[in-house]
Amino acid sequence: MSFLGVENSLTGRRWLGLGIDLERAAEHMQQQTGLPAPLCQVLARRGVPAHEAKGFLTPQLKELLPDPRRLKDMEVAATRFLQAVEKRERIAIFADYDVDGGSSAALLMVWLRAMGLQATLYIPDRIDEGYGPNDEAMSALARDHDLIICVDCGTLSHGPIAAAKGADVVVLDHHLGGETLPDCVAVVNPNRQDEDGDLGLFLRGWRGVFDAGRNPPSGP
Numbered sequence: 001m002s003f004l005g006v007e008n009s010l011t012g013r014r015w016l017g018l019g020i021d022l023e024r025a026a027e028h029m030q031q032q033t034g035l036p037a038p039l040c041q042v043l044a045r046r047g048v049p050a051h052e053a054k055g056f057l058t059p060q061l062k063e064l065l066p067d068p069r070r071l072k073d074m075e076v077a078a079t080r081f082l083q084a085v086e087k088r089e090r091i092a093i094f095a096d097y098d099v100d101g102g103s104s105a106a107l108l109m110v111w112l113r114a115m116g117l118q119a120t121l122y123i124p125d126r127i128d129e130g131y132g133p134n135d136e137a138m139s140a141l142a143r144d145h146d147l148i149i150c151v152d153c154g155t156l157s158h159g160p161i162a163a164a165k166g167a168d169v170v171v172l173d174h175h176l177g178g179e180t181l182p183d184c185v186a187v188v189n190p191n192r193q194d195e196d197g198d199l200g201l202f203l204r205g206w207r208g209v210f211d212a213g214r215n216p217p218s219g220p
Contacts, residue, residue, distance in 0.1 A: 029053055072195060073186035077170045080147065080185050085115050089146035092120040092167075094133055094153070101152035104172065108149065120145060133160035142167035155189050158182045 008014060026044040030037050033053050040053070048056045055063060068074055084091055091112065095105035105121055112119045122141060124134065132153040141148050142164035154161065154171035161169050161182040169184035177192040189195070 025050075071188050071190060072192060073188050077172070077186035077188050080168060080170060081149070084147045085112070085117060088117065090120075090144060091117065092122060092141045092145040092148045094122045094124075094137070094141065094148055094150045096131065096152035097123050097126050098152070100174070104151035108151065133157040133164075135160050135163040138164040138169075154182065154184075155187060155192070156182075 022041070022044045026037065026040040029035065029040040029044060029048075029050040032050040033040070035043075035053060035057075043053055043056065083089075093105045093108055095101035101123070105123075109119050109121060120141070122137060124130065124132070124137060129137065133150055138148065138157075138160045143166065145167050148164055148167050148169045150157070150161075150169065150171045150173065153173060153175070154169070155173045155175050155177045157171075158180070161171075161184050169182075171182065171184060171187040171189065173187070173189045174191055175189070177187070177189055179193055181187045181192070
């Protein structure tokens, strides 16, 4: 079937129209969305259903990311966090010293400030304290706070979290977990042993994209 009365392109290839099924899909899309007919024909050829047409044309980041509520303990962690905000509890954020921990802590602190709360930020000394929570720091934070949120660390910190007596602890992390989890309110981590692994692979893929952009390959 020729398209617009033209049978061949300049390179000699046959120029074909949509065919009856795609024509009907395009017409249906135009009726449902009000988009121009030529655009609907292009979308139909690409296999975009009518109900996804506008989202396909104006994609939003939140629609491309997976639902975080799929993660184990996410609802528990969110409920405890909001409870602390509503009751104006004392909140401490224990953050790793790298960009993951820093950006996570910044997001939490900015949001809490908008809610009228001033959280305590604790970043361990890389030389003296090393990576992740330690007994002394967690014990000290627990004496003065009701809730401690560990960001970008904590999944393997059984001892330090146990040392945080008197405070609830929530872990937000992405590092590979062990067979057992620390005894705390929640451990939100796509790389927990009991997660299905889908979101862990997704996040590792995004991290690979960021690393590639930060360290582009050299040479021709």
